[in-house]
Amino acid sequence: MHIQIERFDDELEDLIKKVYNNPFRSFVKMNGVTMSETHKKFSDAIENFQVRDDDVWVCSIPKSGTTWTQEMVWCIANDLDYERGKISLTDRFPYFDLSARSEWPAILKANPGIQIRREMVDSVNYVADLPSPRFIKTHLPFKFLPRQLRTGEKKPKIIYIARNAKDTCISRYHYCRITENLQGSFEDWCNLFLQGGVMYGPYWKHVLGYWEQRIEDNVLFLKYEDMKQDLPSVIKKTATFLGKNLTTDQLSSLTEHLSFESMKLNPAANNEDLIHLMKEITPSKFEGKFMRSGKINQWKSEMTPDMIERFDQWTRENLKGTGLSF
Numbered sequence: 001m002h003i004q005i006e007r008f009d010d011e012l013e014d015l016i017k018k019v020y021n022n023p024f025r026s027f028v029k030m031n032g033v034t035m036s037e038t039h040k041k042f043s044d045a046i047e048n049f050q051v052r053d054d055d056v057w058v059c060s061i062p063k064s065g066t067t068w069t070q071e072m073v074w075c076i077a078n079d080l081d082y083e084r085g086k087i088s089l090t091d092r093f094p095y096f097d098l099s100a101r102s103e104w105p106a107i108l109k110a111n112p113g114i115q116i117r118r119e120m121v122d123s124v125n126y127v128a129d130l131p132s133p134r135f136i137k138t139h140l141p142f143k144f145l146p147r148q149l150r151t152g153e154k155k156p157k158i159i160y161i162a163r164n165a166k167d168t169c170i171s172r173y174h175y176c177r178i179t180e181n182l183q184g185s186f187e188d189w190c191n192l193f194l195q196g197g198v199m200y201g202p203y204w205k206h207v208l209g210y211w212e213q214r215i216e217d218n219v220l221f222l223k224y225e226d227m228k229q230d231l232p233s234v235i236k237k238t239a240t241f242l243g244k245n246l247t248t249d250q251l252s253s254l255t256e257h258l259s260f261e262s263m264k265l266n267p268a269a270n271n272e273d274l275i276h277l278m279k280e281i282t283p284s285k286f287e288g289k290f291m292r293s294g295k296i297n298q299w300k301s302e303m304t305p306d307m308i309e310r311f312d313q314w315t316r317e318n319l320k321g322t323g324l325s326f
């Protein structure tokens with residue numbers, strides 16, 4: 001994939017600088033997407049990554065329910081092996097592009113006391129070396145995926161999880177406030193999100209990039225809202241997609257295992273260690289948990305009517321004629 005770097009327009013550049021006050025963050029517009037500058041260093045390795053047909057990929061834009069989907073997929077694919085599920089999800093289901101999103105060597109140099117794992121600095125090679133079947137998380141837009149995935153040369157299972165844009169924006173704001181020491185107001189953040197200045201944005205390009213792939217046999221497109229509304233149905237659909245059958249008892253135990261309350265208390269899946277690490281790297285005055293609210297329609301109480309209208313208008317424009325709705 002040929003990487004082309006362009007300038008952000010001045011207004012967006014200023015907003016990015018205002019909102020992110022993080023010495024370890026530097027964003028560029030790469031092939032039309034807001035990406036970490038670090039991505040450039042890994043783009044060849046990602047492009048040429050050797051995909052396997054028995055891989056299972058969970059893809060999303062951050063804060064769409066990735067962790068929830070990963071835990072669901074892993075449990076189904078591993079016949080509900082809750083004992084092995086006590087191993088951290090980070091190990092069971094590593095984050096493919098983790099090293100491409102942050103300047104880990106600079107972070108380590110500035111914070112010699114912190115524990116950085118190999119997959120943070122070299123996630124692509126780390127995942128490459130794992131035995132099959134590999135369970136792989138990525139936030140990369142479809143067009144940034146390894147060539148063998150994009151071209152269909154290899155056909156692993158790909159599960160994309162999407163969430164209402166307003167709730168995704170809110171969830172990401174709270175998360176980044178804790179882990180990135182965000183500056184600026186919530187309104188600034190929403191403006192940044194709408195303008196595509198939040199990493200991996202523009203938001204709808206990411207979602208639609210995968211939505212267009214849903215016709216492929218190896219792609220399953222899920223929505224957070226459906227998981228909230230009827231988790232057993234989504235579990236069944238995912239099990240069928242993964243070629244697994246669940247008994248009624250298994251379905252009910254997995255529904256319980258994946259409830260927000262259970263996952264919040266599950267140290268292998270609640271990402272508390274991640275929040276702790278990020279806070280060590282970029283101290284922030286804000287406190288909070290990764291498993292924060294787990295609700296739909298948060299926007300009703302968190303956004304002004306004017307902001308809601310702007311998001312809705314933008315959503316209508318972007319989804320017109322696509323067949324996708326939220």
Ligand code: PPS
Nearest residue numbers: 062063064065066067068171259260291292293294
């Ligand atoms: S990340 O950092 O991109 O991997 O984050 P991601 O996992 O995509 O999204 C985090 C949000 O998902 C919520 N979550 C859940 N909601 C309902 N039920 C369960 N079991 C669950 N697990 C995670 C999590 O709370 C974040 O949403 P918010 O709205 O912030 O609570």
